[in-house]
Amino acid sequence: MLVVGTNEEYGASSASAQPLNEDTPLRPISPYGVSKAAQSLLAQQYALSHDLDIVRVRPFTHIGPRQNERFVTASFARQIARVEYGLQAPVINVGNLGAYRDFTDVRDIVRAYTLVVEHGEAAAVYNIGTGRGVTVRHILDLLLSLSTCHVEIRPDPALMRPIDIPVVTADCRRLQECTGWQPQYTLEQTLHDVLAYWREHTAKNLS
Numbered sequence: 001m002l003v004v005g006t007n008e009e010y011g012a013s014s015a016s017a018q019p020l021n022e023d024t025p026l027r028p029i030s031p032y033g034v035s036k037a038a039q040s041l042l043a044q045q046y047a048l049s050h051d052l053d054i055v056r057v058r059p060f061t062h063i064g065p066r067q068n069e070r071f072v073t074a075s076f077a078r079q080i081a082r083v084e085y086g087l088q089a090p091v092i093n094v095g096n097l098g099a100y101r102d103f104t105d106v107r108d109i110v111r112a113y114t115l116v117v118e119h120g121e122a123a124a125v126y127n128i129g130t131g132r133g134v135t136v137r138h139i140l141d142l143l144l145s146l147s148t149c150h151v152e153i154r155p156d157p158a159l160m161r162p163i164d165i166p167v168v169t170a171d172c173r174r175l176q177e178c179t180g181w182q183p184q185y186t187l188e189q190t191l192h193d194v195l196a197y198w199r200e201h202t203a204k205n206l207s
Contacts, residue, residue: 001053002117003043007060007102007129007168008033018133019102021171022058022125029163040125047123055120057113060129060170063190064106065197072136073103073194076143081198083149085206090151095159097137100167102129105185115179129170130183142191 010020011028028034040056047054067074072095082088112128120126144151175181 001043001055002113003039003054003056004113005036005040005056005058005125006033007058007127007170009037009040009058010168012165013168015167018167019131019169019171020127022127022174029165044123044125051122053122055116055122056125057116058125058127059109059112060102060104060127060168062104062106062109062128063194065193067106067194073139073143073191074198076140077191077195077198078202080143080147080149080151080195081202083151084147084199085202087202090149091154092140092151093154093156093159094140095136095156096161096164097135097140097153098166099136099164100133100169101136102131102133102169103139103187103190104128104130104183105190108181108183108185111184112175112179112181115181116175119179121178124174124178126175126178127170127172128175128181129172130187131170131172133167133169134187139187139191142188143195146192146195 009026009028010024011033013020026037028037043054043056046052063073069075069078079092083090109128116126
């Protein structure tokens with residue numbers, strides 16, 4: 001059994017604690033993070049108490065084509081596509097652009113899930129991420145570099161989180177040593193594919 005958690009289980013970790021490994025204390029600061037931490041501990045308890053083959057993963061921020069527009073990368077790409085097609089003013093609404101996050105292509109994440117199921121140790125937990133942090137601003141700049149449109153970047157208070165951890169990056173050595181997993185998609189390729197998806201999606205809605 002594969003139990004999928006989240007890096008939000010780690011919660012309030014300082015920049016000096018980065019990158020986060022699986023032994024980092026769990027200090028979730030969101031209801032979502034709390035629920036996932038509880039799920040993870042319960043899965044561990046069942047694995048140990050009932051000798052069940054349960055493995056756990058904590059994926060960090062994953063992105064890719066078809067992701068819902070409420071997530072930051074998809075939101076940026078959707079807005080850029082809409083500007084290109086003349087469906088909205090040349091303005092991109094943004095939240096906190098200064099946060100550092102560990103962005104991984106969802107296709108690499110799912111491949112890691114398969115490898116953990118095949119090779120992971122029961123009751124163990126594995127981080128999944130690239131180990132490299134980039135700012136949200138860098139994500140936006142890369143997407144804009146793939147477009148010919150010129151836009152205004154406009155902060156939107158509604159998109160700001162009440163609590164936002166400045167830096168979150170993954171230490172994935174346990175996963176790599178156990179399975180040999182390495183990310184195959186570059187950030188640039190992922191963002192190219194995300195923008196291509198939203199361009200296609202936007203064009204279909206016009207027809």
